[in-house]
Amino acid sequence: MREYEILDVHAVEILDARAIPTLDVTITLKDGITGNATVASDMNRGGYGACELRDGDKRHLGKGVEQAVTNVNTRIADKIIGMNVFEQVRIDQLLIEADGTENKRKYGANAILGVSIACARAAANALGLPLYQYLGGIYTKKMPVPMISLIDGGDYADNTLDIQELMIAPVGAYNFSHGMEMSCEVYQHLKQILKEKGLMTCTGDEGGFAPCCGIVNDALNLIVEAVERAGYRLEHDIQIAVNVAASKLYDENSELYYFRRESQITGKEIYRNAEEMVQFYEDLVGRFPICSIEDGLAADDTKGWKLLTYRLGERTQLVGGDVFESSVLQLREGVKESIANAISVKMNQAGTLTETMELIETAKKSGYHIMISHCIGDTEDSFIADLSIAANAGQVKAGAPCRGERTAKYNRLLKIEEMLGKSSVYRLD
Numbered sequence: 001m002r003e004y005e006i007l008d009v010h011a012v013e014i015l016d017a018r019a020i021p022t023l024d025v026t027i028t029l030k031d032g033i034t035g036n037a038t039v040a041s042d043m044n045r046g047g048y049g050a051c052e053l054r055d056g057d058k059r060h061l062g063k064g065v066e067q068a069v070t071n072v073n074t075r076i077a078d079k080i081i082g083m084n085v086f087e088q089v090r091i092d093q094l095l096i097e098a099d100g101t102e103n104k105r106k107y108g109a110n111a112i113l114g115v116s117i118a119c120a121r122a123a124a125n126a127l128g129l130p131l132y133q134y135l136g137g138i139y140t141k142k143m144p145v146p147m148i149s150l151i152d153g154g155d156y157a158d159n160t161l162d163i164q165e166l167m168i169a170p171v172g173a174y175n176f177s178h179g180m181e182m183s184c185e186v187y188q189h190l191k192q193i194l195k196e197k198g199l200m201t202c203t204g205d206e207g208g209f210a211p212c213c214g215i216v217n218d219a220l221n222l223i224v225e226a227v228e229r230a231g232y233r234l235e236h237d238i239q240i241a242v243n244v245a246a247s248k249l250y251d252e253n254s255e256l257y258y259f260r261r262e263s264q265i266t267g268k269e270i271y272r273n274a275e276e277m278v279q280f281y282e283d284l285v286g287r288f289p290i291c292s293i294e295d296g297l298a299a300d301d302t303k304g305w306k307l308l309t310y311r312l313g314e315r316t317q318l319v320g321g322d323v324f325e326s327s328v329l330q331l332r333e334g335v336k337e338s339i340a341n342a343i344s345v346k347m348n349q350a351g352t353l354t355e356t357m358e359l360i361e362t363a364k365k366s367g368y369h370i371m372i373s374h375c376i377g378d379t380e381d382s383f384i385a386d387l388s389i390a391a392n393a394g395q396v397k398a399g400a401p402c403r404g405e406r407t408a409k410y411n412r413l414l415k416i417e418e419m420l421g422k423s424s425v426y427r428l429d
Contacts, residue, residue, distance in 0.1 A: 013064065021065045029085055035125055040348055049327065053111060075098070085122050117381075121383075150167060152206055165294075169395075170237065171237070184401045186230045189230045203402060292319060331363060374409060384409060
């Protein structure tokens with residue numbers, strides 16, 4: 001097994017889709033085989049999620065990652081050079097223990113995750129296996145339903161929407177490629193509708209359109225029109241999903257949710273308490289075929305989450321993103337408190353591949369749906385596409401079918417489906 005020993009570990013600073021620095025990590029084995037990873041990043045709340053290491057100096061407005069790069073090339077390299085690349089769990093655990101902090105702030109979660117992913121890729125390449133099969137074994141056949149962003153709002157766009165993402169799920173497709181075909185057609189029809197109405201077709205941070213189109217109901221009506229113009233049936237062929245990012249709307253002191261942009265449109269201050277938020281979602285679900293609500297309440301609003309899950313959990317997928325922060329500990333607490341019924345899995349919050357897989361396994365055992373998710377500060381790395389297959393996750397969220405860091409994931413999934421052939425399965429669980 002000596003040819004599978006790690007010979008070299010090397011990182012460089014590159015840019016993510018927001019023109020913000022991140023890491024590119026390459027692992028080289030003794031026989032010359034390599035594995036590469038570019039690390040996605042997000043706007044973490046800073047709680048239980050893994051913590052990126054940023055330089056904090058004048059370069060890149062303090063967001064450079066030269067310290068994290070140095071940690072990979074020195075401290076981390078010194079620890080794993082000579083190790084067998086197939087010892088993924090041991091490598092990840094060694095880095096977690098060497099860092100010694102609860103959130104990986106010493107070496108940087110961006111440094112540790114880059115090494116973790118690059119090791120997995122090098123191992124798959126060494127065996128000549130597709131990455132999804134190396135990660136998931138021989139029983140890898142389930143294609144995920146894509147949650148496709150159509151309209152961005154909130155922190156992702158400077159428009160009139162307080163809610164962060166409006167998405168569609170092509171649930172009536174007969175396979176993944178058909179689902180992408182349906183979604184792209186709706187995306188293109190939406191663009192044409194926006195032009196006809198004199199609305200902007202510029203895009204937000206995740207590739208969804210960012211028109212100033214009124215409040216959320218107005219935006220959802222645009223999506224309904226686009227679906228119908230594309231010739232598809234709402235609910236049967238295509239359903240709607242929303243990512244509220246309610247933590248961004250929440251004021252901890254008043255325990256109220258402030259809809260600033262809706263307030264500007266209506267000319268009156270719009271505050272909603274937890275009960276009113278739940279009623280707000282019940283009204284939306286009653287009016288539109290919404291199959292999934294992500295981050296419907298703030299991470300710290302435990303009582304609100306319990307109420308939301310009680311009222312809507314039997315008929316709608318309720319995805320915990322900020323409330324769980326891809327933390328096994330937080331998920332277990334959420335299960336005890338009957339919070340949500342699904343989880344958004346982000347590798348940059350989990351911190352390593354091992355912790356990500358543990359999180360997925362915990363969610364499955366708890367009966368929670370799993371959505372493998374990209375990040376706002378993403379790159380062209382398509383690792384999460386393979387991960388969604390390996391984990392039989394059932395759902396993947398990678399933004400709009402627009403911009404290279406988003407389409408890289410969807411294009412990888414299209415290739416995987418072609419590789420799987422007739423053995424692939426497609427359905428929304």
